[in-house]
Amino acid sequence: MKKVFALCIGVLLFVACEQDTLVPEIEEINIDQTTLAKKGVKVDVCHKGKIINVSVNSLSGHQVHGDAVDMDGDGYFDIENDCSDVDCDDTDATVNPGMVEVCDDGIDNNCDGEVDEDCGPVLNEGEVLSANGRIWMDRNLGATQAATSSMDADSYGDFYQWGRATTDFTTVTGFPYDWSSPQNDNLWQGVNGVNNPCPDGFRIPTEAEWNEERLSWNSYNAAGALASPLKLPMAGYRHRSNGAVDAVGSFGDYWSSTVSGTRSRYLAFDSSTAFMNTYDRAYGFSVRCLKD
Ligand SMILES: [Ca+2]
Ligand SMILES: [Ca+2]
Ligand SMILES: [Ca+2]
Ligand SMILES: [Ca+2]
Numbered sequence: 225m226k227k228v229f230a231l232c233i234g235v236l237l238f239v240a241c242e243q244d245t246l247v248p249e250i251e252e253i254n255i256d257q258t259t260l261a262k263k264g265v266k267v268d269v270c271h272k273g274k275i276i277n278v279s280v281n282s283l284s285g286h287q288v289h290g291d292a293v294d295m296d297g298d299g300y301f302d303i304e305n306d307c308s309d310v311d312c313d314d315t316d317a318t319v320n321p322g323m324v325e326v327c328d329d330g331i332d333n334n335c336d337g338e339v340d341e342d343c344g345p346v347l348n349e350g351e352v353l354s355a356n357g358r359i360w361m362d363r364n365l366g367a368t369q370a371a372t373s374s375m376d377a378d379s380y381g382d383f384y385q386w387g388r389a390t391t392d393f394t395t396v397t398g399f400p401y402d403w404s405s406p407q408n409d410n411l412w413q414g415v416n417g418v419n420n421p422c423p424d425g426f427r428i429p430t431e432a433e434w435n436e437e438r439l440s441w442n443s444y445n446a447a448g449a450l451a452s453p454l455k456l457p458m459a460g461y462r463h464r465s466n467g468a469v470d471a472v473g474s475f476g477d478y479w480s481s482t483v484s485g486t487r488s489r490y491l492a493f494d495s496s497t498a499f500m501n502t503y504d505r506a507y508g509f510s511v512r513c514l515k516d
Contacts, residue, residue, distance in 0.1 A: 268294040270307035298322075300335075311335065351515065352453040355440035358433070359515035360454050365421060366391065366511075371457040374446045374495075375473040380459035383469070383508030386479055386488045387411030389419035393508060396464045400486035401504035412481040415516035422513035429514040431482035431489040435500050438491060444498040449476060454512060458494065462508025469508075477509040 266277050270292040278286060283293060292301030293314070300311035300320040309321035312335035321335045327343035347353060352362045352370075362370040364381030371379035382391045385403045388411075394403040404411070411419045415427040422428065429437070441448030449456035460472035471477075475494050482489040484502045490509055492501045503509075 268297070268301075270294075270301045270305040273306035275307050309335070312337075352455075354437055354453050356436055358437075361423075361426060361513045361515075362455070364457070364459060364510045364512055371450060371455040374450045374458045374476075376457055377472075379455070379457045380472070381510060383459075383462040384421060384479065384511050385464075385508055386505035387419055389421050393462065393467050394506065395467050396504075396506035401464055401506045402486065403506045407486060407505070409483045412479075414481070417481065421511060425516055426513035427516050428479060428481040428511065431480040431500055433514060434478065434480050434489075434491040438493075438498050438500070441498070444493075446476060446493050446495050446498075449493050449498060456493075456512065459510045461510075464504055464506035464508075467508075477503075477507075478512055479509045 265280055267280060267283065268275050269278050269283070269286045271286065271289075287293060292303045292305035292307065292310075294301050294308075294311065295314045296311070296317040298311065298317035298320045300308045300314075300322065302311050302314040304310060311320045312332060313319040319331065319333055319335065323333045323335075325332075325334045325336075325338075325341055325343070327340055330339060332339045344353060344357070345359060347359065350362050351359050354360055363379055365384070366382030367379045369376075369378045383393075384391060385393060387404060387408065396403055400407055408418075411417065412421075412428045414420075415422075415425065417427065420427055437452070437454065438444065441452050443451075446458055449458075456476055456478065458471075458473055458476040460470055460475055461477045462469050475492065478491040480489045480491065480500075486505075487502045488505050489500055489502055492499055
């Protein structure tokens with residue numbers, strides 16, 4: 225008697241998968257009613273490697289039989305099947321193994337089991353990612369905001385004599401034109417360097433790092449500097465001999481940590497050009513910190 229009953233169930237399920245119109249309504253399994261309503265009366269089912277379009281009323285029968293269903297209509301079925309890779313979210317057609325991962329949305333868009341993979345580093349507030357994949361501060365040291373234009377005074381920040389920990393300024397008129405006597409080439413070298421004025425984990429960029437940044441701009445001038453992720457303004461500089469501030473809004477001068485003889489290297493730009501140059505360490509230039 226039991227055998228006969230089991231046979232009847234087996235036949236019933238087989239029929240359910242072959243001829244959905246004959247199957248009585250069974251309580252639906254794992255079906256989103258909203259999606260159902262949106263989708264209409266028929267959905268795709270993967271039955272033995274073949275995609276068939278069936279009435280929603282017959283879905284339960286198919287699912288009990290082990291068939292996979294594509295409720296959101298994106299062409300991917302909800303469980304292991306012979307028709308497609310598995311849809312990890314069968315209620316959302318924008319999520320399936322054929323999608324490209326979208327960054328920073330907290331969703332595994334491409335169903336590879338990883339959320340927001342290959343999206344680069346996570347930025348903290350006040351940080352920007354350069355075109356070369358480095359993390360910088362989004363503003364000059366001492367500035368209250370990132371630049372909104374090349375002549376945005378709130379983005380200028382402070383001037384630092386090369387190698388100095390603070391904005392203290394010593395006027396200098398005699399060779400070798402350095403506030404530090406004797407000269408010390410080992411200031412500002414790396415994140416643990418002496419007198420590093422940057423916040424924890426940041427340091428003064430080397431000449432090579434500045435030049436790499438410059439070469440990533442769409443134009444080698446102030447417009448390119450502003451258009452870059454760093455949004456570098458033309459803050460001007462402070463003169464070594466009298467401490468006067470000059471070239472505000474017409475020149476950008478940014479120290480590197482690299483020394484050159486008695487002087488040091490820096491990035492310079494104006495409206496027409498941008499280049500690496502060498503200058504006296506007693507000049508006050510802008511500082512932009514790079515994450516180590
Ligand atoms: Ca699907
Ligand atoms: Ca989906
Ligand atoms: Ca993913
Ligand atoms: Ca994502």
